[in-house]
Each structure stands twice: as C-alpha cells, then as structure tokens.
Amino acid sequence: MPGLGSRLGRGGATTTQQSMGDSDCIVIMGANMAENHPVGFRFVMKAKQQGATLIHIDPRFSRTSAMADIHVPLRAGSDIVFLGALVNYVINSERWNSDPFFKEYVLHYTNAATIINREFRDTEDLGGIFSGYVPGEGRYATDTWQYAGQEIDPGMAQHPVQDVQAREGGAATGTPQAARLDPTLQDPFCVFQLVKRHFARYTPEMVERSCGVPRDLFLHVAEEILKNSGRERTTSFAYAVAWTQHTVGTQMISCCALLQLLLGNIGRPGGGILALRGHATIQGSTDIPTLYNLLPGYITMPTSTPQHASLGAYLETESLPTGLWYYLPNYLISLLKAWYGDAATEENDYCYDLLPKVGGDYSFEAMLLMMKDGIMKGLFCMGQNPAVGGQNAVLARQALANLDWLVVRDIHEIETAAYWCDAPEVRNGEVSPQDIKTEIFFLPAALTPEKDGSYTNTQRLVQYHDKAVEPPGDCRSEAWFMYHLGNRLKQLYADDDSPRGCQLRALTWEYPTEGDTEDPDLDVVVKEINGYTVADRRPVQDYNSLKDDGTTASGCWIYSGIMPEDGNNLSRNRRGSEGAALEWGFAWPRNVRLLYNRASADPSGKPWSERKAWIWWDPAEGRWTGHDVPDFPATKPPDYQPPEGAKGLPAHPGDAPFVRMADGRGALFSAASLKDGPLPTHYEPFETPVDNALYPEQPQNPAAITFPRPDNQYHEVNDPRFPYVITTYRLTEHHTAGGMSRWVPWLAELQPEGFVEISPELAAEHRINNGDWVTISTLRGETNAKALVTRRIKPLRVDGRTVHQVGMPWHYGFGGLAKGGIANDLSSLIEDPNSRIHEAKSFTCNIRKGRATANGEQETR
C-alpha cells in the first residue's frame, strides 16, 4: 500500500477496527464496510450508538449507506476532487487557523516546514503535470521533487526499468538535519505553501461540477469532519479496494493520509486510516508478500540494474541514513540467513546473488499477457480464480488456454479449472475444447478448519488458528503442498549446477512434519519468521535484535516478536479486553496497535487531551507508557535532539513519530516514493464520459500503465459508444470470485444470480423493466445480467449534463450454484503506476435490453 507508505512510512492500516469505536466521526469512502466487513462494522455501530457521525461517500447507496447519517453519492473515480476540496477547505477554515492544536501537530509531526527543491514545478504551473515528466516514456524523473539541499542518485531518479518500486518511506539520500526548514510556513517552496497552492482549485464548486455532489452537501461533510477533529475529538477514515482499484488509486489513499495529517488525526485513538483488507489474509499477503516486487517486510525486491548488482550496491542504494530503514542490512541479511542457512556467508554476500532480480513488470496483469503471448508456459493457481476475477477475463481465459500446464488447487472445481469445457465461448461454439492444449491438474484443497495457520487481518493483527478436523480424502493444506513441492524440486535439481539448481539447493527446507499426512510443523515456520540467533537457535525478542553479520536469521523482520521464546506463539493469544487488547493475537510491528502513536501525545509528551490519551512520556520512569506498545524508541525523551551526524533512529528528534520516514515526519509532500507525483492530483479514470474539469489539458494519469493492443482496447474520453460509468463491487453473500461461496447452497441461495443495478431513469430510457435481461458491453467483451432497477443508484449532474452509473457485482461466473455473467469480461488491463492495481471501480460501458441466447435468439425475461 504505497498510498499510506509514502506519507506515513508503512503500508498498513494505522488504526484498528476496535479503535473506530472511539471515533467521533467516521468517514467510509472507497469502501462498503457493512457489506464486506460486517463483523468489524460492529465497532462502527458502537461509535454510532455513542453519538458519532457516520458519513458514507460512495456512488451507490449500499448497506453501509443505510446506516449512515450522511450518504454522498459521487461520480465513481472523482474521489481526489472531493478529498482535495476537503484539504483546501480545512487549511483555509477559520477553525484550523485559529485552534493552535492543528498548527502544533502539523509543524512538529509533518514535513510542512520543509523546503523543497526550487526547481520543482507543480501541476498548477505545467497544465496538469509535475516537473520531471519524461514524455514518450510515461514516467517522471523525481530529482526536482526532493528536499532542498538533498540530492537523489540520478540513477534512481531516472530509473531505466519502469517498474522499479521506490521504497515506502522515501528514497531521498542525505540526512534530515541537512533539510532546510521554514517554521513560519511562509516560504513559497515550503511544503505547506506548495500544498496550499496545489489544492487551491479544489473548491466546493469544483466538487459540484466534477463529482456531481451538491455544494451544500460537500460543505456539510467538510464541517462535520473539521468539527470532529482536534485536541478533544478525532475522525477516522476507512477505505478498501474501491480506492485501490483506480489508475489514481494510490493517490486517492495518499490524499486521505495528507488530509488526516493536516487534521491531526494520525496516531490517535478514534482517528487514523483503516485500510480495510480483511479478506482472508490480504494484509498478510503483502507483509510476507505474494507480490513480485517486494521481499518480506516491504523490502524492495532486487532489480536487474547496476544499483542492485551486488549486496553492497543494493544496501547502499536502498538503506536510508536515518530512520528505521537505516537498519535495512540487519533485516535483509537476516532474511538471507533464514532462507539460505549455512550456505549464506559473508564471503558470498549471504547468497544475495541467488535472489531473483526483477527485470520488468511481473504483476498479475502483465503475467496474463505473457501467458497469452506464449512467454509463460505454466501457472500454479491457488486461492485465485482468474477466469472470473482476472481483469479482461476474456483475455485471461485465452491466456489460460495458451499454457502448457496449469495447476489449480481449490475447494471447488472453479471456473479456472473448468474454462476449457464450460466457458461461455466454449458453450457458444467459438472455442473448441480440442483446440486447447493446456494440461490442467486439479488438486483438492483443505478448508480453514482443516488446517493450522494464521490470518493477518485488516489491522495487521496476526491470529493463529488450529486444525479442528482432518481434511477429507486427498485434500491438503497450502503449507503441505508448498513443503512437499519444495522437497521434490530440490530432489529434481539435486545434481543440477545451473543457477536455478543452485538456488534450489541452497534453500533451507528442513521442517519437521506431523501426522499421517506429513504436514510441516507450522510452529517451526513461525519461529523462522520471528527470527533466531543462528548459534543457539533461540528466538530473538524483536527486530531490534537482528544483526547484519550473519549471526541472526529472520524470515520477515516486521513480524519479529511474534514468538519471543520457543513455543510461545503470541498470535495464539486470545485474552480480550477494552482498549488496546494487547493480549489478543499479535500485531506487527512489536505488537503496536495504533501506528505512529507517539503522535497521540503533544510534542512535550503529554496527551493532547484526557479523552484521547493513548501513550505518553513518564518523566519519573524516563520512558513512554500508556495503553499501547509505544511505536517509538521507548526511552527517547520528547525533547531529545539528535547529535550531529547521528544515524538510524537516534537521528530523529523526540517529536518525530513517523519512525520509518527518513526525517521522522508525516509527508504532506512525498519526495520520491510515488511515481505519479508528490501531491495527489485529480485525473479522470482512464475511461470516462467527462473531461477533466481541473486540468482540461491532462485528462488521464500521465504515468498510468497501459497495455493497448487489439485484445485489450480502451474507450476514448467521452466515447459516444460507451456513455455510462460502470463500477464493480462485492456483496456480503459472496466471497471474491466465488470459489468459496457460489458452490455453497446456503450462500448461493441468498444471491443466486448475477445482476446489474441501474437507476429507474436509465432503465426508462432503455425500456428495461426490473428483472429483465440486460446486455452490458465494452470493447473487451460483452456479458449479461438481470436488471435490478433501484433508486439506490442515482443519475448525477456532472458539468451540466447527466451522467448515468451502473453497478455490477463481479462474483459471478459459469460454475457453481449461483451463476451469472462475468463482470470482468468488461474490464481492461490497466494499472496504477505505484501499486500495479487495475481500474475496475470506474470505466465505461453501454447497456441494452435483452440478451442473446445460446442459439442466437434474443430474450428479455
């Protein structure tokens, strides 16, 4: 989550669902929390019963809106206009300028006073793009975005490999002491003035024009948020993939972080930003990543560039002189020791050379194209159903059909395993099963109660679960599969001296097994993740104990502390309590529940208010204390000033809460870690029916990653063939691409068939009755669904014209009990440049009444 990482330091929710119960105002935007996180929503209801205001900002009126005090229907994809206008409203409001709380928080805890390179030019100056844009390459060189007086390695600033992921927390070199500050916030190049100027055109009138939200409604929301922020009160935000899945998704999230920093809501109870992830272990899958561009613990994956050619070069490029990333060598070398064991020595760079190096875009979307183009020959598919869930699912199925082999492990015979005989294009005769060469292996998977394991939930909380029953028949856990697959690969490559063979041979893979099924003992895996000293294999206490000399090993440094002594797996803890509930599970880092909680106290270390006290400085004891584990060096006094030349955390003063940032401050201006600009800027969705009202010259994100090709065509701006905005979403009753729900009778019957939600006005234009078949089309494909005509979807007035939106759940496919047209047959391959996530929450389409049956006839009911 670079959106949060770039401004706050870590790509994780800053708060917990429980802490939302202490909020005075909750804004849910880019999320449908009641439907998709119903259990966590109990804390929202708790806050509401205590009088909190609940605001839901969303194109559709959903089950979340039903509970809200204020629902704001806005045009899908116009979120930055709304958020930017909030920023503009807040910093020009009387309250923000007269209540000393806000200035004090912002001056001490953010980089508002920092002066930026005077070569920097804003979107205001350059018609919607920032300085450093490299035309023709669709990317930015970031050297003009740096702090004044600091230089960035030109190699990193103008990286030849478009995909190199700048690390969260900033990539600037130089020390924070060297940064120039203007505490009066008057210098035109200080961050505060740049922010103020940048957002000046984000006005309530612009919100009305671009978002389709009446001015008064916007002002009402802005007033509620401002009123409920400050010394005594806090506002929290919750978002989910309805922010992530845009070509400007990262900037939507980063804009929220910027706003919450300005409002002084980060690091405080009832404040913060809750990144709703929650679906099984999505948070866990980025912490110990399934992502191609990260190593465990958000360590940048090495790339095939000179900067990463050796361990020394990598560490020199990637370590920061100050803040937590100064200790990167400890984390990376301990990781290499965990993976390569005795084979990793100082002489051989701890086997750094064995790590694969990223040479291009290996994100899932790019993988689909590589499969279709015959570059990638095989695929393991676990916990994913790309025949339904893949963007441009028509292309995704063609890609699957071009593989030599495909392994699907799942609990049902999902569409990805059955596309060769059951897909719509096979049913209607366009594709014949005989022409599909792929050899498909379908392996049965164990359900959650049938295996040991853990979830890392939306708030970074790891919760362990034990096996309750043995899986039936040949069903096995993922851990079993990966362990035994690894063993067989090691056997296969035992005598192979190719680089691949060397990699596999060096890998440590000795896990004791248990039971008849020979499942690996996961406590041993947890210990490896936690880290241990190599000599006596005793667990380390936390990541501060990790070393860069090969004497410690740790599979994921941020999880260090999960097993502080042998057999004591803290994620098994289940002692609930009010407040931080520190004895329930284990939260990374170091069991901290509210991130950056140093900011819950004022610069002198006292709570901002009794009502919102969380941690504070105890002068008698000489340490930080309170309800939570301090996310700060425990004995660093509030008035600490770093000595000249200090490194690492000692280089941060006692009032710098953001320990992973180079300067310890929240970044209102993000110097280098975002690829599409240091400040959030509104660009239209790549497919949009309207012009960019803010920057008419620059309709779309100039750094968006596109894949224009005949099988992945995009619609023009305001393309008359595709006049409607479409957004896809999930329902409570189903789980993602349906593998765990559409085959389950009790869930299938609740939402038994795919549907498309349309407003009565649009339905009338097309003479569509409630329940009629509707065909929805884009240049990628065509699908059909039953019409659900509802006032919960409203046509909006945008820039003087009516914009219709339609909504379609993306759960459905051709398998299981609950079937329906595949919404992703409509979407395209396109990516946000930072997160490499697609844009399924806002694109354009057309609709017509009726559908073609298998024999080519039209039917409407």
Added chain:
Amino acid sequence: MNSNALIPPDAQSSLIGSTDARPGAVGFLTDTTLCIGCKACEVACKQWNQLPMDNFGFTPTSYDNTRDLGATTWRHVAFVERFPNSDGAVRMPPFQSSWLMMSDICKHCVNAGCMQACPTGAIIRTEYDTVVIQQDVCNGCGYCVPACPFGVPQLSLSDHKAHKCTLCYDRVKESLEPACSKACPTDSIQFGLVDELMGRATGRVQELKERGVDGAYIYGDRAIGGTKGIGGLNAFFILTAPPEVYNLPREPELPQDKTIQAYLSSIGAAIAFGLAMVLSLCR
C-alpha cells in the same frame, strides 16, 4: 413521521412495552435499527438446524432472494427500499432510513394460535416459554398453518410435517444462545429473558426518539403486534416504519377467538336457512 400514528386508536398507552410473557420466558429482541442486512442469521440458522437450500432463484426485489419464512427457512431478512422520488434531505435520519432491513422469525407468541389449533398436541410450550413443534408427534394436518396470524409454520414438501423456528431449543438447553443471535455481528438480534429484553427495548426506543428517529416503536408488546389475546410476542422487534411496510399485521388476532362468533353465525345461518325452507314448503 409521527410515532403516535402507529398506535391503533384503541391501544392504551399502558400496553406499550408490556407483555404477558410468563416469568423466566426467553426470546429475541430484533432491533432493526442495528441490522445491516448481512443475513448471517439466516445462514447460521440453516447451518445449525441443517435446513436445505430452498426457493432458489433471483427475485428482483431489492436484496431479498429468500422471500418468506417457510418450512426450511426460519429466519428471513426482509429488505424494503423507501426512497423519495426527489432528492432527499442532506442529512438522513440516523439508523436505517431509506433502506429498511428486518430479520423476521417465528414470534413465539405468549398465546400461540398454532398451538391452540394443533389437534395432536405436537406443538408444545417449553420450559422456556417458547413454542416448539415436536416432529415425532406432528401428523402433518396443517391446521397450524392458517392459525398463525404471521404465516410462520409451513408444511414441508419432503416429510409433509409442519416446521418452524424452535428458538434453538437444543442450544438453549445446553446454555448456548441461539445460532442466529450468536452470529449477528452488530447485536441487532439479542437473546435473553423477555422481561429484560423488553426493558432494554423500551430504553432503546426512547434513545432513538431523542436522536431524532421519531418513528421508532416496539412491535410485539401488547400495544402493537402482540394484541387481542396474543398477550405479547416473545420474539419482538424495534421498527421504524408502520408494521405493514415490513409485511406485518398491525393488530394480529388469534383466529380461534373468532370461533364462537363463527359458530353463532353458522347456527344463525342454519336456522334462517331452515326457516326459509320450511316457509317455502308451507306455501
């Protein structure tokens, strides 16, 4: 909306919040103002009671594909969309305004029509004051079906016996709360002693009114929903719109209470018919 408009003209205010439930009676308070329509109660009910999928099909009726309570559906979350034709106010009334969700269930009436109509004694009142159909005694006559003013018990097409919610008798017996309330993430469904729940509901309605939800009221006390000899509902509700909006009768009554009246009118009709015949033969 004026809350007084909901109370029938002959309802005495002393009946509001009152019930004839026996001491120790257990039941449900279903507070619709906390319901997020997740249907976890429906799934938990079917799972615990091992009830099959039924009535499978898309009804373009909001998010309600369950349609109704039945022999194999003992919880049913109704969805009612109530949007004004023009744009509504900037600020909505708190707690469910435009989209009502209500988890319906057997009401476990204090005086139950189904039980009175059952000729075999299959329907009993348990030690918890709940109403349960004993499957080994039920002969499937179906008399209970029309006797329920809420249309709850239904005959199963597979075993031809009547079925409905047991208020998880098997769980309560083991000191476990019923599956539906256990699964409810927002505590919209609360299980407990009826007396306590009724007190809680009265307080909650008061609180809602103070927060601007003028239409909030208890459905299932002796004033509304538990009227006319029913004496209250052990599974009762907090609603914010007139009962008819949720497909509930405002003043339900026991069909049996009309039997004497019906007998008398039948006898009267028979006599009149007899007299008419005699008179016509005399001519």
